[in-house]
Amino acid sequence: MTxxxxxxxxxxxxxxxxxxxxxxxxxxxxxxxxxxxxxxxxGRMRETEQLWxxxxxxxxxxxxxxxxxxxxxxxxxxxxxxxxxxxxxxTEGSAVLRxxxxxxxxxxxxxxxxxxxxxxxxxxxALLGLSRRQIDARFDEIVAFSEVERFMDTAVKFYxxxxxxxxxxxxxAHLNPDVLIVDEVLAVGDAAFQRKSLAKMSAxxxxxxxxxxxxxxxxxxxxxxxxxxxxSGGRLICEGSAFEALESYRxxxxxxxxxxxxxxxxxxxxxxxxQVRVQNESxxxxxxxQANEQIVFEFDAQVEREYLDRSLVAGFGIDTEAGMxxxxxxSTWAGAEISTADGRVTVRCDVPSPRLVxxxxxxxxxxxxxxxxxxxxxxxxxxxxxPSGLLLDPPRDSSHGPIDLDFRFEQVIAPDRQEVxxxxx
Amino acid sequence: xxxxxxxxxxxxxxxEIWANRELFYFLAxxxxxxxxxxxxxxxxxxxxxxxxxxxxxxLFFNKVAGISSPSGHYPIFAxxxxxxWNFFGGAMQAASNSLVGNQAVxxxxxxxxxxxxxxxxxxxxxxxxxxxSVYVALMVYYRVIPGMLGVLLVVPMLLITWxxxxxxxxxxxxxxxxxxDVRQILPFFIQALxxxxxxxxxxxxxxxxxxxxxxxxxxxxxxxxxxxxLIHQGSVAWSGVAIxxxxxxxxxxxxxxxxxxxxxxxxxxx
Numbered sequence: 001m002t003x004x005x006x007x008x009x010x011x012x013x014x015x016x017x018x019x020x021x022x023x024x025x026x027x028x029x030x031x032x033x034x035x036x037x038x039x040x041x042x043g044r045m046r047e048t049e050q051l052w053x054x055x056x057x058x059x060x061x062x063x064x065x066x067x068x069x070x071x072x073x074x075x076x077x078x079x080x081x082x083x084x085x086x087x088x089x090x091t092e093g094s095a096v097l098r099x100x101x102x103x104x105x106x107x108x109x110x111x112x113x114x115x116x117x118x119x120x121x122x123x124x125x126a127l128l129g130l131s132r133r134q135i136d137a138r139f140d141e142i143v144a145f146s147e148v149e150r151f152m153d154t155a156v157k158f159y160x161x162x163x164x165x166x167x168x169x170x171x172x173a174h175l176n177p178d179v180l181i182v183d184e185v186l187a188v189g190d191a192a193f194q195r196k197s198l199a200k201m202s203a204x205x206x207x208x209x210x211x212x213x214x215x216x217x218x219x220x221x222x223x224x225x226x227x228x229x230x231x232s233g234g235r236l237i238c239e240g241s242a243f244e245a246l247e248s249y250r251x252x253x254x255x256x257x258x259x260x261x262x263x264x265x266x267x268x269x270x271x272x273x274x275q276v277r278v279q280n281e282s283x284x285x286x287x288x289x290q291a292n293e294q295i296v297f298e299f300d301a302q303v304e305r306e307y308l309d310r311s312l313v314a315g316f317g318i319d320t321e322a323g324m325x326x327x328x329x330x331s332t333w334a335g336a337e338i339s340t341a342d343g344r345v346t347v348r349c350d351v352p353s354p355r356l357v358x359x360x361x362x363x364x365x366x367x368x369x370x371x372x373x374x375x376x377x378x379x380x381x382x383x384x385x386x387p388s389g390l391l392l393d394p395p396r397d398s399s400h401g402p403i404d405l406d407f408r409f410e411q412v413i414a415p416d417r418q419e420v421x422x423x424x425x
Numbered sequence: 426x427x428x429x430x431x432x433x434x435x436x437x438x439x440x441e442i443w444a445n446r447e448l449f450y451f452l453a454x455x456x457x458x459x460x461x462x463x464x465x466x467x468x469x470x471x472x473x474x475x476x477x478x479x480x481x482x483x484l485f486f487n488k489v490a491g492i493s494s495p496s497g498h499y500p501i502f503a504x505x506x507x508x509x510w511n512f513f514g515g516a517m518q519a520a521s522n523s524l525v526g527n528q529a530v531x532x533x534x535x536x537x538x539x540x541x542x543x544x545x546x547x548x549x550x551x552x553x554x555x556x557x558s559v560y561v562a563l564m565v566y567y568r569v570i571p572g573m574l575g576v577l578l579v580v581p582m583l584l585i586t587w588x589x590x591x592x593x594x595x596x597x598x599x600x601x602x603x604x605x606d607v608r609q610i611l612p613f614f615i616q617a618l619x620x621x622x623x624x625x626x627x628x629x630x631x632x633x634x635x636x637x638x639x640x641x642x643x644x645x646x647x648x649x650x651x652x653x654x655l656i657h658q659g660s661v662a663w664s665g666v667a668i669x670x671x672x673x674x675x676x677x678x679x680x681x682x683x684x685x686x687x688x689x690x691x692x693x694x695x
Contacts, residue, residue: 014693082692086430086535089689095430109533112455114462119455126451127534 002098003060004179004210005067005084009093012054012079012234053079055234057093061227066211068225068242070218070249076234077214081105081183084212099178099210102128106183108168113157117148117167120156124171138174145200146170147193166193173200179210184217198223216321218246253382270374271303271345276365278383288384291358291404295383297329297349299365301375303340310369312338314347317364318356319379326356326402355404360384433689442537449540452527453547456519460548471555475511479504486625495627495659501563502658506624506648508556509582513590513644514615515549520594521611525601528695538688539681542598546591553583564656575654582647585673589643592677599687602695623648627659640665643673 054076061067071077082088084095085103110127111120121142125135135142143149146167148159156164182201198220205211205224215221221228221242228245230238230252238248279285279296289295297316314331329349331338338347345367362379461467479500486492487499494502520542524531527541564571601607622642623631628649631639639645640662646669653661 083430086428087532087692090430090432092432094432097428097430098426100426101428103534105533110455110527110530112459114459115455119458123451123455126448127530127536129445129536132447 001062004063004065004098005061005212006096007060007084007093008058008095010054010057010080010083010090010095011052011092012076012083012088013050013052013091015050052234054083054090057231057234057236059229059236059239061210061212063210064208065227066205066213066225068221068228068245069212069214069231070216070221070228070245071231071237072249072252073216074233075231077231078183079234080231081181081212081214084181097179100129101179101181102175102177103181104128104172104175104183107165107172111156111164111168114155116155117146117152117159121152121167121171124168128171128175129177130175142170142174145173145196162190162193169193169197173197173204177209179212180204181212183214218249221246270307270369270372271301271367273299273301273365273367273375273377273380275300276363276377276380278363278381288386289354290386292353292355295351295354297351297363297365299347299367299377299380301345301347301367303343303345303367303374305343307369307374308343309339309341312340312345312374313368313370314338314345314349315366315368316349317366319362319364320402321360321362324402326361327354354385356385357400357402357404358385359402361402438537442539445536445540448536449544449547452540452544456545456548457551468555471552472559475504475507475556476559478507478511482507482625492626492630495629497569497656497658498567501560501567501569501656502627502652503625504560504563505652505656505658506622508553508560509586509647509651510619510622510624510644511556512549512553512583513586513647514619515552516546516587516590517594517597518611518615519545519549520591521597521601521607523594524598524691524695525605525608531695532692538691539595539684542595542684543591546587546594549590550587569656572654572657575651575656578650578654581670582651585643585670586647588673588677592673592680595677595680596683599684599691602687602691618642627652628661629659640668641672643669643676645669 057076057080069077069080079088081103082105083090084097085101085105087105108120108124110124112123115123121139122132122135126132130138143152146163146169148163148167151159151163156167159167201213202224211224213221213225225242228238228240228242229236230245230248232252237252238245240248277285277298279298280289281294281296283296299314299316303312312331314336316329317325318327319325329351331347331349338345347365347367360382361384363381363383364376364378365380366376367374461470464470466473482503483500487494487503493499523541523545524538531538531541563569597607597611619625622644623639624644628636628639628645646661646666649659650661650663650666652658
């Protein structure tokens with residue numbers, strides 16, 4: 001069977017250095033010529049460097065497959081998407097797409113604040129490749145899906161951001177192409193609309209369309225995709241089932257944990273945090289923690305001579321996968337004194353009962369003096385809290401907030417109703 | 426349908442552009458809708474602008490500086506020039522800003538890029554039609570009966586103007602992506618170019634030794650021909666108009682070819 005998407009040795013290089021600026025003023029060009037007359041006459045400046053955003057990528061997507069593309073930021077996901085959407089051209093290699101393609105890199109492309117909802121539906125639809133007749137035919141469906149019927153003749157600048165994305169997603173959801181290329185457009189609107197969007201997406205996926213879905217979110221990849229590829233550093237690391245690709249992605253994140261912390265040169269003037277660890281009570285380092293199981297954070301640091309014997313402040317921070325800070329612990333808050341005579345420091349922070357719901361979390365560590373940051377290792381390591389509430393109804397996960405507080409529920413019966421017999425109607 | 430994605434230059438595919446013809450309309454329609462939002466008199470600006478310019482030019486160049494038309498009334502003489510010049514300058518300017526102005530769209534969705542500058546010029550056509558109503562009113566007021574040949578020539582002359590304006594604008598659109606200086610300098614450039622074009626003065630005003638070069642400027646041919654045939658002011662050398670037409674076609678071809686060469690890299694640097 002001929003694959004619907006055929007990617008062969010696809011590579012994309014960006015030239016960084018002199019051309020990294022997104023646009024150049026004539027003045028820059030002139031001053032370059034004046035400063036380096038000989039070199040610029042010879043052609044391009046030599047100080048440029050090629051950065052391969054995508055390197056030698058080959059894979060096939062068969063008709064009806066829903067392929068999840070996963071990878072960390074900078075892994076080449078977006079570049080792949082832009083090439084397959086024909087927004088940018090590849091540097092090497094080729095790709096063939098068979099069928100009518102729609103690509104959604106964002107919702108609401110071309111939406112204009114001054115135009116009404118109705119006008120924007122037509123404009124956006126046309127940009128996404130629909131003809132006017134096709135939009136006419138789907139218009140009522142789009143409006144119904146968006147839930148903003150009453151405001152179709154209002155300029156979208158008066159819309160709330162929720163209304164805006166609902167309308168935008170509604171157009172996108174009614175494209176009906178053979179091949180759909182999507183970039184995390186699911187993450188729009190409130191929770192109820194997100195569920196509706198996800199349901200619409202999986203409906204699209206089960207209708208036999210070919211979908212290429214790019215996401216950071218392992219849950220939505222698992223929910224939507226049968227197959228997956230994992231990209232890292234612009235290269236294909238794993239191609240297989242969605243689960244295999246996710247496993248490979250997790251492995252990469254884990255490797256990232258074990259590796260010593262790396263930062264750009266010159267980022268740490270006073271100290272270097274060399275390793276960050278997450279352990280349980282017994283000192284072993286599991287990937288997965290039980291809900292409310294004790295967690296021990298540690299880091300090792302090497303402190304420069306000028307900071308020896310001075311009092312230091314250590315900190316740990318926990319962020320959700322979405323980047324939201326959940327918790328910060330600072331050594332001085334706990335009254336701990338930290339200093340070093342030989343330059344080596346190991347700091348340990350004990351959290352006996354972390355009230356976190358299931359999900360993945362990132363740990364940052366920092367070391368400073370009272371008034372100077374010595375080093376800050378951002379998102380240096382991750383850990384995961386095992387699901388415990390998935391069988392509840394509704395299932396409890398990180399979408400309901402990251403903190404697991406104690407709570408009780410009871411029905412409050414108003415005194416006047418009690419007289420009627422204590423029944424609530 | 427099969428889409429092949431490869432490195433390097435993309436050739437403009439006329440069939441593809443035709444398949445996206447509605448996008449021409451939608452983009453132009455958006456530009457037009459948005460332009461006069463939150464204005465009091467709305468699209469009437471398209472009529473007022475050339476009208477006011479004609480009044481100012483009549484006052485300063487005709488009354489104060491003493492530039493006169495070869496025969497007949499100066500206001501309608503100047504307006505003939507302004508009408509076509511504004512179409513030319515407007516098309517060039519609209520096209521040159523089309524990619525940068527649509528940056529958010531260009532980096533997020535694919536469409537044949539040539540549609541952007543070409544559809545931007547459509548709004549200028551609407552401006553031209555609005556401004557023409559004033560022209561007709563002036564003819565009635567000054568009791569000028571347009572010549573038959575002149576009426577027949579309006580569409581070909583418009584085409585020459587469009588080819589030149591859209592061609593230059595398309596070239597500048599691609600250039601503007603790389604050098605934003607284009608947007609800064611273009612209004613001055615258009616203004617300066619207007620003074621070397623017989624817009625507010627007659628071709629006869631140009632010294633003899635420059636006369637044969639004047640027609641290299643496509644707008645000189647268009648405006649002079651329209652004045653001679655439509656409102657019977659001055660005369661026109663048809664060989665010169667042919668040169669103007671040929672230059673227009675060359676400008677358009679150059680603009681499109683340059684744009685094509687730059688097209689693949691547009692989203693990378695915009």
